[in-house]
Amino acid sequence: MRAYLDERAPATPCLVLDLATVRANYHRLRAALPEAGVLYAVKANPAPEVVAALAAEGSGFDVASTGEVDLCLAQGADPADLSYGNPIKKAVDVAYAHARGVRRFTTDSDGDLEAIAEHAPGARVAVRFLVDAPASGTPFGAKFGCSPATAARLLRRAAELGLRVDGLCFHVGSQHTDPAAWVAGVEQAAAITRAAGVPAPALNLGGGFPTGYRTPAPPLDEHAAAIRAAVAEHFPTPPRLWVEPGRAVVATAGVLRSEVVLVSRKSDGDERRWVYLDVGRYSGLAETENEYIAYRLRTPHDGGPDGPVTIAGPTCDGDDVIYQRTPYRLPLALRAGDHVDILDAGAYTASYSSVSFNGFPPLPVHVVG
Template sequence: MALSTQLKDYTIKLPAAAVAANQSECFAYAQPTNQEIEQLAAQFGAPLMVLDCEAIRRQYHALKNALPGVALHFALKPLPHAAVVRTLLAEGASFDLATSGEIDLVASEGVPSERTIHSHPIKRDSDIRDALAYGCTVFVVDNINELEKFIAYKDQAEILVRLSFRNKDAFADLSKKFGCSQEMAIEIITYAQQLGIRIKGLSFHVGSQTASPTKYVDAINTCAKVIAQVSELGLPALSTLDIGGGFPVPYSADVLPIDVFCAPINVALAQLPETMQILAEPGRFIVASCVTSVASVMGQAEREGKTWYYLDDGIYGSFSGLMFDEAAYPIDSAKQDGMRFDSVLAGPTCDSIDVVSESIMLPKLNNGDLIISRMMGAYTLATATDFNFFKRAEVVVLNEQVHSQVLTG
């Protein structure tokens, strides 16, 4: 069994993982069995984050099949891990970057720069220079101040203008912080022509964990109007539309199968000029199901009629998404037998807000027993801290070295 201990990550190959369905029948993902998890915990200790690359492949191709002709640029921020980059690179994916650190990661894994875009709407001059030095030449802006930063780089860079589409129903309404109006987009594009800066196209992001494809359809239709208006004004034709990410995954509620979800999006995209290049920036959809968290019980206490189990991972660690991401991870104990009782799961730190679940039905557990949480790939490892000097969970990578045919189209 070959192990790679770089950065305290372990890469191993286990027997084929079981395939289980989540709450939605349309969303099946590979996951290690409880027995395999117990073996990993015995070998490496806890807390662990078990990253299964086969789940990444499955999700990438599910979305690619649902959006034929759309170039998928994986957004690194939910899970910026080298094994994720290597896996997606082997499958033919492109990448969406937002920081110089993310540039360093993809560059270190041999990602060709032409398969990247830089989508952060607000950048320092050093960020632009770092991206250009790597060879990434497509950037996003949403205001005049940002556009003017590219005067010095007008011979190297191409720009996507990001529009805003508010979405109060999304986990994160990204248009609250980024994006411009349809009218401002025209103003930016017109001013760019005067400055000699090349505008490649438009972009938008309807918000994380968007429940309805209607949000995408409305945004695409609005962008089509902007594209037509640009042509009517005699400005250089736009060639690209980036429809962002936000494709939903089922944590505790049903979501539409991804092919059903994307069907109206494809209809809307078909109304655009045939020469239009379409990009997307999926993040959570690709990686949410690929990580299983493994924590162990450090201690326990009886409080107000409930047993509190104190884990070696918590809100300041892998469960950080419970605070700001509204994710409801499927959580259970490895122990399955016995009567269940209303219990509390708390994290290890000395902060009183470090509680993973105030009410969860669990069998009677002993110190050292394991708690297993699924769907932990997005905004968990990426946002964990070392608060109180509790170390972050180590990563075990499964099924990375699986030869897969690269799909195109």
């Protein structure tokens, strides 16, 4: 990726993805948890080349819209390997996905379940419950999932409607560094399954597997060991496991190259400089909201004298400030026109890039490997 950036010198900002790293990360996850089927969360990075590479490796896909259904099928994915994991969808979208061959859906409400029964008759369905687990790096809040009692009722209702009950699913939140979060989810899933009283052969553990940014993350093996032990403890008959990784597959496969637009101080005696980049919250760095994700940065002047900085994007929006509480120090030699590389930026950057806010175009993506 560095060689591509240095030799090709593409216009900034841009994201460079290495497919060899994507493949390696996929197989590393499979090796850590071989008993689980993989459904890559397309929203993490929907580059067609990434989807095609993972389809060739045998991955399934977690899709959240008809657009993602079409993308995966266009890149060679089998519709049988797609799971429509978004529990918030229009009835017409259920019908469209079913017509294209999708047979696996996730739900968390009566209305959505009824739509699946009507427009995707006989489909497999999983009920998503709201897991009571420690907070993640980027928590979901209460938008997705239902209470355990409602989940048990929906499982029974799905069977009554003639749907194939897959079982339960949960998501501990994105960038989760505590393996105990999955333990809590597995324990709750077992209790819900017992309360439902209907066969539930599968358990979808969701995503959330972390990447080390500025702070190292526990290795995948630790998360896998915790999951394996929890399943053995709480399920007399182990369910078929599924995972929906996104960040763990693509984050380390990306470098986002930006350029310094301006370096300034708010007062003559201010030690802290403001460093404005040509990429910001609306063109790829949405995960810096609340400074949840603290990326590693690289500049041409690393190793020289440095000082504290606030880092901001280029738009005329007061919220387009990337880091002002997280302590960053950048070289004093940094000037307008210098490159700043944002490392491990393969996940949730280009896919979050807005459409020409303030006239700035979406983040271009270059693929190597």
